[in-house]
Amino acid sequence: MNTLVRSTALILMSLASISGADERWSTADVMAGLEASDWRQPDPANLLYMQLASGTVIMELAPAFAPQNILNIKTLAEERYFDDLAIIRSQDNYVVQWADPAEEEGTAKSLGSAKESVKAEFERSLDGIEIVTIESRDSYAEIVGFSNGFPAGSDGTKAWLAHCYGMVGVARDNETDSGNGTSLYVVTGHAPRHLDRNVTLVGRVISGIEHMTVLPRGAAEMGYYESLDEATPIVRIRLGVDVAPEDRVKIELMRTDTEAFSDYVMSRRYRHEEWFVEPTGRIEICNINPPIRVTE
Amino acid sequence: MNTLVRSTALILMSLASISGADERWSTADVMAGLEASDWRQPDPANLLYMQLASGTVIMELAPAFAPQNILNIKTLAEERYFDDLAIIRSQDNYVVQWADPAEEEGTAKSLGSAKESVKAEFERSLDGIEIVTIESRDSYAEIVGFSNGFPAGSDGTKAWLAHCYGMVGVARDNETDSGNGTSLYVVTGHAPRHLDRNVTLVGRVISGIEHMTVLPRGAAEMGYYESLDEATPIVRIRLGVDVAPEDRVKIELMRTDTEAFSDYVMSRRYRHEEWFVEPTGRIEICNINPPIRVTE
Numbered sequence: 001m002n003t004l005v006r007s008t009a010l011i012l013m014s015l016a017s018i019s020g021a022d023e024r025w026s027t028a029d030v031m032a033g034l035e036a037s038d039w040r041q042p043d044p045a046n047l048l049y050m051q052l053a054s055g056t057v058i059m060e061l062a063p064a065f066a067p068q069n070i071l072n073i074k075t076l077a078e079e080r081y082f083d084d085l086a087i088i089r090s091q092d093n094y095v096v097q098w099a100d101p102a103e104e105e106g107t108a109k110s111l112g113s114a115k116e117s118v119k120a121e122f123e124r125s126l127d128g129i130e131i132v133t134i135e136s137r138d139s140y141a142e143i144v145g146f147s148n149g150f151p152a153g154s155d156g157t158k159a160w161l162a163h164c165y166g167m168v169g170v171a172r173d174n175e176t177d178s179g180n181g182t183s184l185y186v187v188t189g190h191a192p193r194h195l196d197r198n199v200t201l202v203g204r205v206i207s208g209i210e211h212m213t214v215l216p217r218g219a220a221e222m223g224y225y226e227s228l229d230e231a232t233p234i235v236r237i238r239l240g241v242d243v244a245p246e247d248r249v250k251i252e253l254m255r256t257d258t259e260a261f262s263d264y265v266m267s268r269r270y271r272h273e274e275w276f277v278e279p280t281g282r283i284e285i286c287n288i289n290p291p292i293r294v295t296e
Numbered sequence: 297m298n299t300l301v302r303s304t305a306l307i308l309m310s311l312a313s314i315s316g317a318d319e320r321w322s323t324a325d326v327m328a329g330l331e332a333s334d335w336r337q338p339d340p341a342n343l344l345y346m347q348l349a350s351g352t353v354i355m356e357l358a359p360a361f362a363p364q365n366i367l368n369i370k371t372l373a374e375e376r377y378f379d380d381l382a383i384i385r386s387q388d389n390y391v392v393q394w395a396d397p398a399e400e401e402g403t404a405k406s407l408g409s410a411k412e413s414v415k416a417e418f419e420r421s422l423d424g425i426e427i428v429t430i431e432s433r434d435s436y437a438e439i440v441g442f443s444n445g446f447p448a449g450s451d452g453t454k455a456w457l458a459h460c461y462g463m464v465g466v467a468r469d470n471e472t473d474s475g476n477g478t479s480l481y482v483v484t485g486h487a488p489r490h491l492d493r494n495v496t497l498v499g500r501v502i503s504g505i506e507h508m509t510v511l512p513r514g515a516a517e518m519g520y521y522e523s524l525d526e527a528t529p530i531v532r533i534r535l536g537v538d539v540a541p542e543d544r545v546k547i548e549l550m551r552t553d554t555e556a557f558s559d560y561v562m563s564r565r566y567r568h569e570e571w572f573v574e575p576t577g578r579i580e581i582c583n584i585n586p587p588i589r590v591t592e
Binding site: 092093122136137138139140164165166173174176189190191192193194196197198209210213214215216217268271274275276277278280282283284285286287289 | 388389418432433434435436460461462469470472485486487488489490492493494505506509510511512513564567570571572573574576578579580581582583585
């Protein structure tokens, strides 16, 4: 699609927002018509690079939703707390989780200047953030949409991040303020949305999740490994700003506050690829994965 | 929970069906109160045992929804068509798929007495099957529920199986009748419900899905492996009736047409475990995984 055709797509889009089914662009059409301004470069200050022996996992943090927890996680990363920790849990169709394996042996790593306890940030006021809403009959929230690329739910007053695939959260015990970011989990299965507003979500994996999802499942209860010998060592976790510029991945994420993203969602709602016979006309928030690309 | 307490639970349940939030049983409570009649043994004639080097994957077929496709799959299994085929695709957050790796090299295995082409069975009449409905604002279907343990959607006239985690489908080309069961896929990520009514679903993995979900992701387009060297050989696939009785797994599935299952769903809708602060009060069909147990 060239720029001219792209303009036509936008005109069609205005009509499509009424009738929907009249929109005939496939996802490939929409992607081919994207311009540089439809993409954003994530702020390296909000990226975590996790190095495993098998490769790099990159997470983008969402400070608008969990500022205090993320502050603590950044302190932990800056002070190299996570280095030599391990992925100690992989529960099929649910989560992987990492932590200090020595925590329960009384030889836990020092938290340095990070806090032992951080207040829960399960939800926040809708004031001060923008959620571009997605029309969907969501099973869990009255309102769903994307806020700066992150899937979110809302009741019209409060807003919270949604437990879609790849979302990163702060593990906690029964006390809501018992999490501090030393142990984080990543959703690796069907969206466990019942966790929404029960745990502090802090971001999403934007690259390399396959290094986590292929890990052997733990045989102990809840997918924990029976022995630490089975755990996957974390070589290190660094903030994006602390990664040497030449080692940073030139990653770009599709913006979720543009006409192009509306086109994209429409192309996922109505599937016009030749293969589809039932175009559905419906969409679910966790079934929308805003495109990500590496530019070099 | 003993039988007496169980009766009390059922009385509470009747009230709970009005108010919901008054139901205080946790999932563990419900499970502890189950009786033998709350479980079913799947018919071995409807089971497929897939043997991989890493272990056994067991699938239950749903002939009520795809009788012709399942008939062909049974013929293929009986005539040992699947033996020595391979898993040729693993796409993160989507599917694994197996097929005859030689298919595109002109040396494809003979289908024996199985059919080359089987009519699509994307949906069926609601008449003649029972769907125990689940109250849910589903993003894709007006009505959702379980039919003999399988997640299903309906518009009040037609019914179809839903693409939840672990569901097994018949791969096809653009022609709707181009599938024949020689190549099957399993959902290994967030439910791709936009595939509902676009592909024939034939069943669900009920044991050993972790042998599929940990497979390395394919680097070629759509998660196909770049080289067949990366593919995972299938030692064999056998119908449950063709597995020696002593090698059959004594697997039981929770029935989905009982009061106990209503209790179970209620315990997933309202989470009363101490950990939860937000009991949600909502549920989504693919976030309900009917319990499965091995009895010896």
